[in-house]
Amino acid sequence: MIKPKSNREIFLNGIFGENTIFRMAISLCPAIAVTNALKNGVALGVSVVFVQTMVNLTVSAIRKFIHPKIRIPIFMLIIAGYVTIIDMVMATYARAVYKEIGLYIQIIVAFASIFARAEVFASKNRVVPAFMDGLGMGIGFLFAMIVISFFRELLGKGELWGFSIAGGKPLLIMILPAGGFLTVGILMAFFNWIDIRFFGGKGASGAA
């Protein structure tokens, strides 16, 4: 049996080792869609932290009762339940942000990362490690969202969190769809470069 990891390691793994966006390259859809402004990125990131943590907790708690054959629909239902909660909370308390990213909040249901952690980790582990894993993964995602949206809003609109910084629009392309792809591509390459340069990694990131 493999030596079980400490909770701390599990937590950090989600943020660095297996960062959803930059290392695993899953759940990219919203990473590009909502990151044209820092506020939107943070809103989605926080929602994901909540959903991922709660899903991991729930799946882990009831893992002995789930028949393997029907696990996919069951996981989906659990995820959808929590997403509905966050969807309604957002719609009530964060009206302005919800108008822009509402569709993407609902689509958290279909996040590969949340599903994958439920399948790979939570369904095989006890409640506390599963909780730490969910929290780490969620915060890793939030971190990625902040980095991407920081660059895109700053370069695209010359603003941060809605406040004007640069006094102009330096690079309009950054808030266009194309800019999102370019930003993520360059950031990914940057993280790969760090990995190769300082940690002796192979460079090829992600499952794909």
Added chain:
Amino acid sequence: MEIEFGKLLELIIAASLINNFVFTRFLGLCIFFGVSRKMETAVGMSITFTTVMVVSAALSWVVYKKIMIPLDITFLKIIIFIGIVAAFVQSADTIMKKVSPALYYKLGVYLALITTNCIILAVPLINAGEGYNLFESIAFGLGSGLGFALALVIMASIREKLELADVPLPFRGLPIAFITAGLIALAFTGFSGLITL
């Protein structure tokens, strides 16, 4: 219910080119980057995907209009739509395993992950939000599926060539794929304003 073919055609074109899910709404990227490395898998995925999309658009429309609105449970739409899609994908998975094992072993992983593809959920949600009728929903599903297929095939053909290119080490694999996608997305902005709905 009368059918307006002009509007349906517009919907298909709008969903596939102008509001292409991959390049302007950024949905379905996981699968987009996952299976676009080889033309063969890209084509297989496109066919499966478009089929699933059309069927689930129709199914969820029926459930939404005939069950959820009368019972006033539209707030459950996320759960119900994902349930419908998951159930349908699971059955498609089983059928494909029996009918075409070769294709199944190629696309098996991604077929299971189709449930976690954002587009598949976005289409019923947008259909419900826009109040499309049955034929419009199907047209929208078809257009979205075709748009995704188009994106996948373009991307696959470029990436097959990229395999041979001399890419700097940190950019190998996904990063360069992203930058390619960014350039295609830039090209797709040219379609905006093609028709106005």
